[in-house]
Amino acid sequence: MAQRTERTGGKGGTRPKLSVIVYGRDVQGLLGATLDSVADQLPPDAELVTAAVGEVAQSVAEPYGGTVVPLPPGTSDAAARAAGAGRAGGTWLWFVHAKDRLPTGAPRALLDRLTEVESAAAGVDVVLADHVRSTWRTTGGSGADAGRLARLGRRELPLGEASGLLRVTPLLGNRAVRAAFWHEHGAALSDLDASFDDRTAEMFAARATLVLAERIACLEQAVLDVRQLRPQSLPPVTAEQRYGFVTAYEDLQRLMERQETPAGPRAVLYDLMATESMRTVARETMPSAVAREFFHRASAAAVRWRPEGYRHPAGLEGVRRRLLEEDAYPKYRAFQSANHKRRDLRAAVRTRKKQFGTKVRDVRYQRALRAPADPGLAVFSAYWDRGASCNPAAIAAKLAELAPHIRPVWVVSAANEPLLPPGTEHVVPGTRRYWEVLARAKYLVNNVNFPNAVVKRPDAVHLQTHHGTPLKKMGLDQLAYPTASKGLDFDALLARVDKWDYSVSANSHSTRMWEHAYPSRYVSLDHGYPRNDVYYSAGAAEIRSVRDRLGIAPGRRALLYAPTHRDYEAAWTPRLDLAALSERLGDGTVLLVRGHYFYGGAASPLATLRRSGHVIDVSAYDPVEELALAADALITDYSSIMFDYANLDRPIISYADDWETYAQTRGVYFDLMAEPPGHVARTQDELTQLLATDAWCDEASAKARDRFRRRFCEFDDGHAAERVVRRVFLGEPEEALPPVVPLDARTPAPTPEEATR
DSSP, rough: OOOOOOOOOSSGGHHHHHHHHEEOOOOGOOOHHHHHHHHHTTTEEEEEEEEEEEEEHHHHGGOOOOOEEEEEOOHHHHHHHHHHHHOOOEEEEEEEEETOOTTTTTHHHHHHHHHHHHHHHEEEEEEEEEEEOOOOOOOOOOSSOHHHHHHHOOOBBBBGGGGGGGGGGGSTTEEEEEHHHHHHHHHHHHHHOOTTTTHHHHHHHHHHHHHOOOOEEEEEEEEEEEEOOOOOGSOOHHHHHHHHHHHHHHHHHHHHHTTTHHHHHHHHHHHHHHHHHHHHHHHSSOHHHHHHHHHHHHHHHHHHOOTTTTTSSHHHHHHHHHHHHHTHHHHHHHHHHHHHHHHHHHHHHHHHHHHHHHHHHHHHHHHHSOOOEEEEEEOOOOOOOOOOOHHHHHHHHHHHHHHHHHHEEEEEEGGGGGGSSSTOOEEEEEEEEHHHHHHEEEEEEEEEETTTOOOOOOOOOOEEESSSOOSBOOOGGGGGGGGHHOOOHHHHHHHTTOOOOOOOOHHHHHHHHHHHHHHOOOOOOOOOOOOGGGGHHHHHHHHHHHHHHHOOOOEEEEEEOOOOOOOSSOOOOOOOOOOHHHHHHHHEEEEEEEEOGGGGTSSSTTTHHHTTTSSEEEETOOOOOHHHHOSSSSEEOOOOOHHHHHGGGGOOOEETHHHHHHHHHHHHOOOOOTTSSSOOSSSHHHHHHHHSGGGGGHHHHHHHHHHHHHHSSOOOOOHHHHHHHIIIIOOOGGGOOOOOOGGGGOOOOOOOOTTOO
8 A cells, every 4th residue: 555645635835625534543454555545536626534433543553644533442433523623624524444444435525526516506514425335255235225216306395395205315525514513413422322323323313303404405325335244343332232222213212202203204214113013023033031121112112203193104013003002022933933934835836837848838838949040030139128129120121022921929028018009029038939939030130138047059140230439448448337237147158158149339449449448259340330320311301201290390400318327326316417418508408318227217307397398308218219300400418329429410419417427337438528528518617608609619629629520420320230130141252242432422311490491
């Protein structure tokens, strides 16, 4: 570890915006890695304060600079936090336990959100964020809080209007608190009951911040990586510490009573108290006498704090609640034992049924695989069985024209069956016919991968079309980026890649990246993306028709806003203030807003704006190529749609408000800021200025777009689908295929303005 220089934050001696307070003892030698994760990415407007408990922690902390607060051995975490806060100079405080880490980009993301909060709303005392968890064997496992945070979006609300935030994991490291707020309530947050162990004390303080806060803001990104230590490595929990858990919940109830907290949050806290108390009895190993006393105290608290008019949950949970309130510990234990036996029996029956069903399926599938492949059968799928779209759909359409003897069958999930064009032959995943069709098909075409269970028979042809030009790291290149690769099984991924016979590419950049990210023996087809053919074949009538369907009046400028997915977000929230932007641009402009398909199940945040007529939510509109044809310009961040849209030779504006964070957390193949497809806006003001003047379509924009097109639209010329069909399905040699038309000789579809002439 290199020697660190002194850093106190703030430019020119000004007060730092954020104090990162690392506190505690050097638990299992983890403090150094914690401080590395902070110091390696500490922004200029932040400072590091280490409240180091014990001489070992102090010796580890000294080389990192900042402010080191030495504390004697045995200092509790609550006291260490208080000592660190007392020496911190920041406007906001962020408490990070000595065993935890900060994910890449977390400090910058949190600071950016704090800046938004300070400029947008008064009275925000707490900014609540997501977190991930790591163990000795896993890294960065996702938490369960992203959905709750995403539902609040970019609003700032009091707890009374956001009761569900009490269910966010009660950690101090997943929230920043305003320093003045912390100091005002320091006694309530630090001078805690002696029976509280460190975990209980943190739970109390974390939830108390929400109860005391005037308003709360949220950030969907994970800003903390919690190290879950093996229970066997920790000191045993004493009986008094067990009872302190109930005391902490009662203290929170009293705090709510004093604060006159509305009924909603009080009911949520009551549910949490009852549920977590029973979970402690059920899951924790306690001596019988301690478990009985714990149950007794939890029962008294449940009766004492039961909200007026409260109704028990339905089902088994309701039975447990009644037994708790009755203080019926023997009955509760008997009920739990009987319930476990019933659950084990049902699980055994389900397992036997599943095993039998799997065996039957495997026997049928293997029998079908032994039969000759059907040379006239091609199976198509796109986006994990969402329907007929993207490159597979364009190939299927050209197949009907050039090779009508080959029958396409689509794999479509039951939920998406109603969206298929009438008459489309299809199968539903998991059905008997699904496995029969997959086994017999000569051709399997997908823009992602087929399931692991699909066998690569020697006489079948697997065609991987992909679904975008890669800016972000893909495949094996994601290994170095835990946020992007969480949950990925790279061995299984490579096994799927080994089934590919052909990989479609739109440009030399993609060809090189695919070969690096997905190393295997497939043949790269440098033929262009079939889905982009329409950008050269569509005429004025088609463009007018799409705009009519979307309700875009003639003469209005249509801007397509299509941001990409961020791995740290569970649901999509527009990064732009669309209401302000549409108001500034006026009646002459309509915004077509498309959320990423990963968020297809999320409720749209655009409902209010739709009613104004200035914004059209096109998140569920397919195909996306029609939206591109209808748009006068594209606004995106890092989405691969920019590479496709560039074929139209229309303006592209990159709204890159979080480029550094995205690049660090997701990983990228090139610096988009140095090689953009047009103008780059880093703030909404910059974007508004571009769109409110003629700068969005000026000569500088055209020059950047020309360079971008020459690099990334290399093989897209309107004949990609024909080349793929002739090469793969008709077996024609490369030299017999239609050559790629040079860029300068191509004629893209007319612009909306040209289409009205």
